[in-house]
Amino acid sequence: MNSHGDGFFPDEVVLQILARLPVKSLFRSKTVCKLWYRLSSDKYFVHLYNELSVKNLMVLVEVSEASESKSCLICVDNLRGVSEFSLDFLKDRVKVRASCNGLLCCSSIPDKGVYYICNPMTRELRLLPRSRERPVTRFYPDGEAILVGLACDSSSQKFKVVLAGYHRSFGHRSDGTFICLVFDSELNKWTKFVSFQDDHFTHMNRNQVVFVNGSLHWLTGSCSGVLVLDLDCDVWRKMPLPEQVSYGSTGNRIYLLESDGCLSLVQISDAWMNIWVLKDYEREEWQLADRVSLRCIRGLVPGIFPISQTGEYVFLATHKQVLVYQRKNRVWKEMYSVKNGSTLPLWFSAHAFRSTILSCH
Structure with missing residues (x-):
């Protein structure tokens, strides 16, 4: 037996075996x-x-049944297949807004402005303090945040939640004021700062927020660049895309993902999927890491959306399927398919996910 902390625990071989078990x-x-x-x-x-x-x-997918008002969560694992679980321990109807290192940020559906952080595997939850003082009215019409980000550091076991959106004065669509609220799990409070942004975001690139290098990253709707929030100093900045992606890429679709701790862009055309990785973050140097032929799934190409990836595989969602592409042997495989009616396409509510025992507290 080896000693860890204040007591005795099984030797290292046993620990290594237990550390590889599902939660x-x-x-x-x-x-x-x-x-x-x-x-x-x-x-x-x-x-x-x-x-x-x-x-x-x-991949974590929130599946809504056409015949029922409730939804369930489907977890698609490259190693263990498909499993199903629910967020019923929250005792509230919620929508998953962001995912990071095994923790989920969920917003209450009936009660605007209420957010939870939870670990669906350990069923641990944390209700966050109210992010706004005034209730939503027609005189104060600010609704839910345009951008929701969750940054979870697995080594320190601390997290931050970011809510960002445009302030809308009564009678005006937008006045250009971008209000950002940041919740710090260690301080247990929100801080607020204001900047000026004129960027727009589609549903897909609002969903695909990536936490790397101490910052949160969103792809803008026009694909003109990456919007970066540095969480150490609460500063917004822009990061350019690879030149080959920024120019002459009409007809291509672009998505922002993570790749083994690095920021990554996935570029999809009718015939190819190009995977770019930001190898040098400080110098903003992109590298083409992989070029994948889409010939085998040509009929699905118009409706595929990459959700998560590693150096070994890429998960993609369609309207009713979750596919995995094995990068080493170049094999495509269907991992999950909706068998009955679903009210929304799977990619509409799909998030990258990891199964950890990180605590919310």
């Missing part, structure tokens, strides 16, 4: 003995488990 299996193993029961609260083991988990990227 549900890990929690079931607590009944084996007192030592295993304490593992999920041991700092060394939690760090080990999450360090391994973040390498296995998945």
Whole structure:
């Protein structure tokens, strides 16, 4: 037995095995003995488990049944297949707004301005303080934020939530004032700052927010660049796209993803999928990492949307399917398909996801 923290824990070989279990299996193993029961609260083991988990990227899809008012969450894992779970432990009807390293940011559907952070695998939740003082009225019409971002540092186990949007004066669509609220989990409070932005965002690039290098990144609707929020100093800035993407790319669709800790762009045309990776973040130097033929799925190309990726595979969603492309052997595979009526396309509510035991508190 080895000593970790204040007590004794199984030796390193056993820890390595337990750290590779799914979260549900890990929690079931607590009944084996007192030592295993304490593992999920041991700092060394939690760090080990999450360090391994973040390498296995998945897809989380919120599926709404046409015949029912409720929705369920489908998790698609390249290693373990498909599993289903719910957010019923929140005791509120919610919509998933952002995902980062196993934590979800959810907004209440019936109660505007109410946000939760939860870990759906451990079923732990945290209700955030109210982000606004005034209720939504026609004189104060600011609704839900245009951009919602979640930044979760798996090593420090701290997180930040970002709500950003345009202030709308009564009788005006927008006056150009971009208000940003940032919640710090350590301080347990919101801070507010104002800037001036004139960018627009489609539903897809609002959804695909990427947390890397201490910053949150969104692709603008016009694909003119990447909007970056540096969370260390609360400063917005713009980052250019690769020249080959910025110019002469009419007819292409562009998406912002993460790739093994790096910022990545996925460019889709009728016949090809090009994957760009920002190899040098400070110098803003992009590199073409992969070029994938779409000939095998030609009929699905107009409706495919990349959701998450690693150096080994790419997950993509269509209206009713989740596909995975294995980059090493260049094989396409259907991982999940909606068997009955669904009110929305799958890509409309799909997020990159990791299965961790990170705490919300």
